[in-house]
Amino acid sequence: MPTDMLSTLTATPLFAVGLTLAAYLLGNLIFKRLRNPSWLPAILIAALLLAAALVAIGLPYSIYQQGASWLTILLGPATVALGMPLYQQLPRIRELWQPLTLCLPIAAALAACYAIGIAWLMGASPTILASLAAKSVTAPIAIGITEQLGGNVALLMGALLMTGVVTIPFVSVVARLLKINDERIIGFALGLNGHAIGTVRAFELSPTAGAFASLGMSLTGIFTALLLPLAWRLIGTVS
Structure with missing residues (x-):
């Protein structure tokens, strides 16, 4: 694409926003045509299509990110809106508050530690370690955590995408092997x-699974936002 035309198109955020929405709609269409494979979610298809489009038209990611930042603003309200299914499933959540309270700190800590541990063993730099630490936290919270730790937000977003994509088939396989059919447990594991x-x-599984996934995602975000920066500073002080 000619440079003058590209500069004109990217002068406003509308091009980046429109390109993102088009990639998502096309990715969702392909996902449905493939009969909803759990190993290839629509968001991954959309991300691949978007990356291919940026390469094809020669648009640098930094310029695209400036325009698409308007969509990032919507992440906060979208996350807050998940409080509605939580409220609707509140009686069921109260029934399991004890096991949920017990497993959340362990699972959330492991979600951060294993990624950091593997990257550290492979000789990753402190910036990469900081970028991977919040890879299991929803984006609005993870971005703030990563900025506090001194990580790279672009690398974080890639880690978030890969984590979410891998989680779906992994949870399905583990649930099948352990013969777990409780939608509450499966949903909580997916969200966490x-x-x-x-x-x-x-x-997509059920409203109950979705509500418990929202709970797991929300509580993991709160737990990680409160304790991860503190733990990071303590580790940095000791080392």
């Missing part, structure tokens, strides 16, 4: 480990 992508998958 797969943040928004896992939550979308949980709502």
Whole structure:
């Protein structure tokens, strides 16, 4: 695409926003045509289509990100809106508050530690480690955490995408192997480990699974936002 035309199109955020929405709609269409495969969610298809489009038209990611930042503003309200299914399933959530309270800190801590541990063993830099630490937290919270830790937000977004995509088939396989049929447990695991992508998958299973996925995603975000920066500073002080 000619440089002058590209500069004209990217002068306003509308081009980046429109390109993003078009990629999502096309990705969702392809996802349905493929009969909703759990290993290839619509958001991954959309991300691949968007990346291919940016390469094809020669648009640098930094310029695209400036325009698409308007969509990032909507992440906060979208996350807050998940409080509605939580409220609707509140009686069921109260029944399981004890096991949920017990497993949440352990699972949320492991979600951060195993990624950091693997990256550290592979010789990753402190910036990469900081970028991976919040990879299981929903994007609005994860971005703030990563900025506090000194990580790279672009790398974080890639880690968020891969984490959500891998979580869906992994939870399905583990649930099948352990013969877990309780939608509450499956939904909570999807939300806790797969943040928004896992939550979308949980709502496809049932409203109950979606509500517990919302709970897992929300509580993981709160727990990680409160304790991860503190733990990071303590580790940095000791080392």
